[in-house]
Amino acid sequence: MMKSPVVLVGVGEMGGVFARALLRAGHPVYPVTRGQSMAELATQLPQPGMVLIAVGEKDIAQTLSEVPQSWRDRLGLLQNELLPGDWEGIADPTVISVWFEKKPGQDAKVIIPSPVYGPGAGLLAGALEGIGIAARVLASPRELLFELVVKNLYILTTNIAGLRTGGTVGELWENHQAFARRVAAEVIDIQQALSGESFESEPLIAAMVEAFQADPAHKCMGRSAPARLARALEHGERFGLQLPTLSELQAETA
Numbered sequence: 001m002m003k004s005p006v007v008l009v010g011v012g013e014m015g016g017v018f019a020r021a022l023l024r025a026g027h028p029v030y031p032v033t034r035g036q037s038m039a040e041l042a043t044q045l046p047q048p049g050m051v052l053i054a055v056g057e058k059d060i061a062q063t064l065s066e067v068p069q070s071w072r073d074r075l076g077l078l079q080n081e082l083l084p085g086d087w088e089g090i091a092d093p094t095v096i097s098v099w100f101e102k103k104p105g106q107d108a109k110v111i112i113p114s115p116v117y118g119p120g121a122g123l124l125a126g127a128l129e130g131i132g133i134a135a136r137v138l139a140s141p142r143e144l145l146f147e148l149v150v151k152n153l154y155i156l157t158t159n160i161a162g163l164r165t166g167g168t169v170g171e172l173w174e175n176h177q178a179f180a181r182r183v184a185a186e187v188i189d190i191q192q193a194l195s196g197e198s199f200e201s202e203p204l205i206a207a208m209v210e211a212f213q214a215d216p217a218h219k220c221m222g223r224s225a226p227a228r229l230a231r232a233l234e235h236g237e238r239f240g241l242q243l244p245t246l247s248e249l250q251a252e253t254a
Contacts, residue, residue, distance in 0.1 A: 002026070002028065003026045003027045003028075004027060004049025004050070005027060005028040005030055005045060005048045005049060006022050006029050006030070006048060006051075006052060007029075007030045007031075007032060007038075007045065007048045007050070007051040007071070008029050008030065008032065008052050008054060009032040009038065009051065009052065009055060009063060010032070010033075010054035010055035010059075010063075011031045011033055012054065012056070013103065013104060014054055014078065014102055015031075015052075015054035016102070017100070017108050017131075017133070018052060018054060018078070018124075018127070018128075020131060021124075021128050021131045021133070022052075022127050024127070024130050025123075025127040027049065027127070030045060030048070038066055038068055038071070039066075039068050042071055046070045046071075047074075048071070048074060049074070049120070049123065050074055050075075050076045050120045050124075051071045051074055051076065052075075052076040052078070053067075053075060053076065053077055053078070053079075055079075056079070057079040057080050057081050060077070060082075064086075064087065064090065072090055072091075073090075073091055074119075074120075075093040076093065076094040076095070076096070076124065077093050077095045077096070078095075078096045078098050080151065080155055081152055081155065081156075081228075082095065082097075082148055082152075083152070083191070083194050084141075084195065085194060085195065092118060092119060093118055094117070094118030094119055094121055095117055095118055095144055096116040096124055097144075097147045097148055097150075097151045098114050098151075099111045099113065099114045099115075108133055110133055110134055111211055111214050111215045111218070112134075112210065113134035114133070114136070115143070115144070115147040116137055116138065117138040117143065117147075118144075121137045121138070122137060125137050145195060145197065146199070146204075146207075149188075149191045149199060150207040153184060153188065153205075153207075153208050154212075155228070156183075156187045156190075156228055156232060157183050157184045157187055157208065158218075159220065159221055159222055159224065160183050160187070160225065160228060160229050160232065160249060161176065161179060161180050161220060162220025163221060163225055163229065163249055164179070164252065166220065166221060167219075167220055168217050168219055169215070169218045169219075169220055170213075170216025171216075171220075173209060181205070183245055183246070184201075184204075184205055185201065186232075186236075186243045186244075186246050187232065188201050189236075189241050189243070190235045190241065193239035193241060194235060226253060229246060229249060229250060229253070233246055233247065
């Protein structure tokens with residue numbers, strides 16, 4: 001018996017990994033690329049097993065606003081800087097916090113197992129494991145929120161701190177830990193404001209450091225680091241947060 005089809009919205013590097021995993025697991029995959037109409041495909045495929053949104057984080061809000069009604073109860077999300085407010089109005093999506101990277105011309109590189117939660121969690125975890133990418137299914141929305149904040153903390157702390165230090169995540173923690181902790185504390189403040197939840201900082205930092213130790217040679221600063229800093233400060237201004245370390249970094253890099 002043929003397995004349920006999956007619609008894949010966005011077929012970049014990350015989307016390509018999921019397409020290969022899903023096809024290997026026996027799911028027909030229907031891609032939606034830029035310029036193609038989701039509404040048109042939805043008339044032909046109104047009830048796929050999942051609609052996996054694999055566009056970049058800057059495009060997620062616009063893409064979600066265009067998802068046809070018949071697909072809105074079967075979404076999968078995998079973006080960075082993702083929190084529950086980003087899918088407000090969408091009931092029970094499947095969400096994966098991706099802890100592998102995929103660059104052009106290279107195989108996917110796993111840092112730690114990718115946590116996933118939602119009705120399609122088993123589908124995604126099983127498909128990824130079938131191509132050698134570790135994943136783990138979470139038990140509750142609270143666990144998912146913690147994992148999303150950990151990933152955001154990792155990305156924002158390393159990118160933003162890297163604007164000053166450069167280097168790798170291992171070097172950041174070994175040589176600049178006090179500075180990294182100051183950045184992390186302000187990032188956690190932002191995550192709390194965005195999510196409306198409170199978190200103990202040390203479990204989050206310990207989980208971030210676990211990822212540092214899993215891949216200490218990972219570069220701190222990507223091309224999007226300045227934009228991430230600017231976006232973090234915009235959030236801080238919106239919520240009236242005091243972010244002295246991030247403000248100093250913006251002044252340094254202006």
